Amino acid sequence: MGIINEIKKIGWEYLPSCELINVFEIGIPIYSLEITCFCNKTGTLPSIQDTILRLVDQGIRKEEIPLLMGLEEDLNIFTVAYNELIHQEFIKRRGMLSDLGREYLKEDKYTRNIKKVNKIFIDGVSNTYFRSRENFVNSRNMRGKNIRDIKMVIERPNLKDLNFYEAKRIMNKNEEDELVVDLLEIKNSNVFYKRAQIAIFYDKKSEKNYYLIFDRLNMLTEYDEFLQSKDITEFLNLEEQIYDYEYSDKVKKYREVVFDKDNVSDEYDEFKQIIEKSKDIVRIYVPMIDSLLPTDSLIETFKHKLNNKIKIELFFTGEMISTNYGLLRIGEIEKLAKKYKGLKISHLPEYYPMSVSDGKLFFCIDFYKHIIINSNKDINTCCSVGSFLTIEEYNQLDLESVVLLDGLPIYTNKKHMEMDVKKIIDEFYLFDMEQRKNNRKAWLASSEEINENQDSLERLPFVKNKNDYEIMLTNLNKFFFETLKNKYRANYFFNDFKNYYPKLQKIMLKIRIYRNAVQHIELSDPEDRQSLKDFLKEDTGGSYPGLVDNGYAKMQYLILNELLEALREERESLRKVE
Numbered sequence: 033m034g035i036i037n038e039i040k041k042i043g044w045e046y047l048p049s050c051e052l053i054n055v056f057e058i059g060i061p062i063y064s065l066e067i068t069c070f071c072n073k074t075g076t077l078p079s080i081q082d083t084i085l086r087l088v089d090q091g092i093r094k095e096e097i098p099l100l101m102g103l104e105e106d107l108n109i110f111t112v113a114y115n116e117l118i119h120q121e122f123i124k125r126r127g128m129l130s131d132l133g134r135e136y137l138k139e140d141k142y143t144r145n146i147k148k149v150n151k152i153f154i155d156g157v158s159n160t161y162f163r164s165r166e167n168f169v170n171s172r173n174m175r176g177k178n179i180r181d182i183k184m185v186i187e188r189p190n191l192k193d194l195n196f197y198e199a200k201r202i203m204n205k206n207e208e209d210e211l212v213v214d215l216l217e218i219k220n221s222n223v224f225y226k227r228a229q230i231a232i233f234y235d236k237k238s239e240k241n242y243y244l245i246f247d248r249l250n251m252l253t254e255y256d257e258f259l260q261s262k263d264i265t266e267f268l269n270l271e272e273q274i275y276d277y278e279y280s281d282k283v284k285k286y287r288e289v290v291f292d293k294d295n296v297s298d299e300y301d302e303f304k305q306i307i308e309k310s311k312d313i314v315r316i317y318v319p320m321i322d323s324l325l326p327t328d329s330l331i332e333t334f335k336h337k338l339n340n341k342i343k344i345e346l347f348f349t350g351e352m353i354s355t356n357y358g359l360l361r362i363g364e365i366e367k368l369a370k371k372y373k374g375l376k377i378s379h380l381p382e383y384y385p386m387s388v389s390d391g392k393l394f395f396c397i398d399f400y401k402h403i404i405i406n407s408n409k410d411i412n413t414c415c416s417v418g419s420f421l422t423i424e425e426y427n428q429l430d431l432e433s434v435v436l437l438d439g440l441p442i443y444t445n446k447k448h449m450e451m452d453v454k455k456i457i458d459e460f461y462l463f464d465m466e467q468r469k470n471n472r473k474a475w476l477a478s479s480e481e482i483n484e485n486q487d488s489l490e491r492l493p494f495v496k497n498k499n500d501y502e503i504m505l506t507n508l509n510k511f512f513f514e515t516l517k518n519k520y521r522a523n524y525f526f527n528d529f530k531n532y533y534p535k536l537q538k539i540m541l542k543i544r545i546y547r548n549a550v551q552h553i554e555l556s557d558p559e560d561r562q563s564l565k566d567f568l569k570e571d572t573g574g575s576y577p578g579l580v581d582n583g584y585a586k587m588q589y590l591i592l593n594e595l596l597e598a599l600r601e602e603r604e605s606l607r608k609v610e
Contacts, residue, residue: 038249039231046251047242050233056323058245059181059225060255061156062168063189066149066221069203070214073146077122077136080113085122089129089137148210149219150203156184156223158254161198163205168224181225185258191218228252299397299418303388307333310390313343317387320350320379324386325361331368338372345376350383352565352574359549366498366578378581381574387426394426395419440572440586446494452592453492459599460511463536466606472532473520485510498550501577501584505547508595512540533605535598542567543591550578 040052077085080101087097094114103110117123122133122142129137136142153162171181187193196215203212226247233242243259245252307314307330314337318324326334334344346365369375386397397418443449460475460483467474475483483489488507493500516525530537545563568574571590577583 035229035248039229039244039246042246042249042251043231043233043244046244047233047235049237050235050242052231053234053241054232055229057179058228058230059169059179060228060245061182061184062224062226063154063156064168064220064222064224065152065154065189066219067152067199068216068219069148069150069212070216071146071148071210071212072143073148073210074141074143075209076141077117078113080109081117081122084110084114085117085129085133085137088123088127089133094127145213146210147216148212150212152199152202154186154189155226155254156186157182157258159186160254161195161202163202166226168226170224179225179227188221188223189218191215194218299395302395302418302420303386303397304330304333306388306390306393306395307337307344310337310342312391313345314388314390315345315347317347317349317380317384319383319386320348320352320358322357322361325358326365331364334368334375335372338368338374341374343374343376345378347378347380347384348576348579349380351381352379352568352576362576362578370497376581377579379575379579381569381572389426394421394423396421396426440590442582442585442589443494449492449494449588449592452596453489456592456596456599457486457489459596459603463599463603463606466603470606472606473524473528475515475519483511483515485515495585495588498578498584501587502547502550504588504591505543505550508543508591509540509547513544516540533598533602536602539591539595539598542571543595546587546591 036052036055039055043050043052076082083101084097087100088094092100097114098104098107098110101110114123117133118125120132121130122136124130132142132144151163153164154160155162169179194215199215200212229246229248231244231246233244234240235242245255245259307316318326334346337344348362365377369377388395395418443452461479464474464476465479468476468478485507489511492507493503495501495504513525516529520529525537525540541563545560545567548560549564565574568576571587572580572583575583577587580586
């Protein structure tokens with residue numbers, strides 16, 4: 033974490049009475065514009081064409097020029113060069129010099145008007161025009177790197193709103209041969225992001241936050257006006273999860289142990305070094321908070337230790353996160369656990385402090401508060417606190433390794449699972465028949481029809497891994513949700529169907545959310561991300577199935593049995609309506 037200490041030193045030069053309380057990565061929006069321009073192009077002719085032009089000016093006939101140039105045996109070269117001069121209008125078709133040709137001989141260069149597409153970038157915050165060879169990141173890549181994007185301050189530019197003078201000045205900088213004289217149209221417009229760091233400093237006397245933006249160790253002063261004149265919380269997209277741990281018995285006990293000790297300044301470096309130096313087995317607890325999830329660098333450390341036969345037990349703690357970045361990070365850990373038998377992963381729904389132990393060294397990191405935006409739109413946060421513990425102090429934390437999913441049953445054999453699937457299919461047709469009897473909207477028009485996706489449901493896999501789990505959810509979603517949506521549109525499912533059959537609608541929605549989470553990794557709708565967290569809390573106490581032994585197999589048993597029960601109960605309710 034050396035960069036944070038350096039940012040702290042630089043910040044103190046400008047804000048000597050303030051304390052650095054947080055640094056996180058941001059993406060500054062950059063408009064990338066491809067603009068069709070009208071340019072004055074200047075240049076010189078190739079030597080062979082230059083010579084031909086000068087001989088024509090002296091009145092030499094076309095037939096004689098190849099002899100004078102020694103090209104009598106290479107007439108094709110001469111013919112191509114001569115015709116190109118006619119095409120470019122330096123020579124008239126009758127073999128006489130044109131006005132453009134005479135101007136060229138006078139100036140030893142030519143000038144002509146051309147159309148050309150130039151690329152220019154506009155900073156979406158500072159409105160600065162510039163050209164760059166830097167590779168900016170797109171929004172998709174940002175979500176995978178826990179970079180918070182700043183919302184646009186200026187609207188997407190159109191041609192009439194462009195600063196023509198500034199755009200031409202930037203395009204013509206260091207350009208001599210093709211000078212832009214006019215802008216004709218914006219051919220393409222895209223948004224990218226420039227990675228930077230925003231540092232939050234806190235003044236205890238005034239109780240105010242101050243912000244500085246850095247590109248690594250270079251302070252970007254061009255954003256000072258923006259930081260001073262705008263309410264920055266309106267422009268920062270903070271997806272950090274908010275937890276109130278103040279009244280947790282675990283946290284109280286933790287703080288009794290840790291906060292009276294001498295704090296470690298580079299706590300994350302210490303945390304990583306314990307893992308790097310471990311010789312046998314290392315146990316790690318990581319809270320489900322975006323900024324604390326294993327980074328690419330830490331994952332590489334895991335790989336190195338696992339390749340050297342060092343065992344790792346990794347416990348994620350706290351409520352299931354629902355941010356896209358968090359889901360992507362968890363996906364990376366799942367892949368790692370699948371590849372290395374020495375990595376054991378679990379998810380404990382109760383929060384525990386971030387800690388690591390190799391059996392000899394015991395180290396913990398925690399916070400008084402996490403990043404929040406309060407009612408006054410102030411960003412409140414607190415630096416992390418890291419401490420070494422004795423084995424007695426470490427044991428006082430009561431770090432557990434029991435996961436609620438451990439108590440859930442699984443199908444002991446494929447035949448048992450297939451019998452339940454057959455029951456679900458039978459119940460579906462009985463339920464659909466009851467819908468038709470009550471003049472309700474049904475999947476099928478008559479008892480003679482069959483669901484078009486029945487084959488895929490009958491071939492439901494006996495779940496052993498994530499791929500099986502994904503196929504199961506996809507096939508269930510096709511059979512129930514997709515066929516209903518295709519016939520009556522999604523609006524019916526989320527309204528009337530929900531009112532008529534709340535239990536069945538709930539399990540169908542759950543299947544859809546679980547399927548989207550495992551298949552797409554990213555959930556673009558915030559409501560879907562919240563639903564994912566709520567469903568997991570209800571089904572597993574909040575444990576993520578991919579982070580639990582046999583988690584996906586246990587989820588198959590849970591989902592199929594809940595679906596079967598919902599179909600039976602909703603069918604019985606329909607019979608009572610009759």
